[in-house]
């Protein structure tokens with residue numbers, strides 16, 4: 487495919503994509519009932535296992551994050567973990583996909599365990615934790631009963647905004663004057679701020695913070711070719727980037743695949759929320775970097791870093807990217823939109839195939855195999871990740887709604 491593409495002119499390539507798009511998206515759509523049914527069966531089994539280990543020895547709630555194949559048991563994490571909202575979020579998506587009341591009841595139960603997170607000041611991840619859980623609850627239940635918690639969470643996140651830099655601090659304490667760390671994942675937390683700026687008891691300034699963060703990140707966090715850095719350390723004295731860290735990526739000179747996917751998704755969402763075309767153009771640039779990357783495999787599921795061809799794939803980078811591309815496809819011109827839909831459909835068909843989609847209990851009833859959490863740290867390599875499943879289900883629903 488990529489060999490062929492290099493022999494075609496850009497316009498011929500888009501034309502080629504358009505012809506193929508209808509087929510791949512139609513094929514995906516025809517398979518959705520079967521994929522949702524299998525996913526629902528997996529998550530019923532997963533929920534039984536997760537419920538059995540829901541409390542640790544200190545009585546704290548623990549949520550499923552992944553599966554340890556060596557120990558043959560679920561990996562569970564406390565509510566303050568950045569992924570705590572994704573498990574209830576997947577249950578909400580399965581309720582949306584199937585209409586099965588079982589998922590509504592279980593999603594509501596797990597979501598309610600996260601109430602204390604509205605005051606969590608430990609890092610920027612409160613957007614993931616609260617919006618994937620309570621955000622989906624309010625949307626699907628059409629209720630305002632969680633709005634005060636979501637507004638409170640936005641307020642908590644806003645405490646990490648530093649006006650001089652115009653950025654939200656991702657990691658570290660708010661009074662740390664020596665370092666100010668920002669990662670592209672942070673873009674995902676801006677959706678909570680955008681929502682809360684419009685909420686009844688919200689504050690318009692939340693949107694100003696979100697847009698300022700998106701603007702400064704756009705300026706500094708991506709290379710000229712559209713590839714992302716992972717960790718930037720800003721100086722609070724001269725207001726410049728003082729350090730680039732490879733973080734979860736392979737190096738400071740390559741693009742960490744999940745970070746690239748956060749960027750595509752994040753700027754697409756910021757365009758939806760703000761109507762600012764600069765974000766749309768930027769989302770397109772980040773998407774084109776990924777879609778056209780010479781190291782992008784034929785099945786559309788990236789290696790864990792764009793600079794690590796031949797190493798592990800990261801199915802979560804694939805599902806986040808597919809979800810972002812499907813939304814982006816609605817906002818760009820029609821030929822480009824069709825090419826993004828085609829690419830996302832290819833990614834989702836790959837993820838739904840036996841190469842990635844688990845059968846039975848081989849990975850503790852999670853859906854997707856082959857995620858990579860933090861390879862340089864030696865954690866969660868070639869493993870299921872609850873957020874990979876979450877964005878997979880979201881992307882399937884987005885495909886259904888197209």
Ligand code: GLY
Nearest residue numbers: 568671734744859
């Ligand atoms: N937000 C952390 C990660 O993507 O691994």
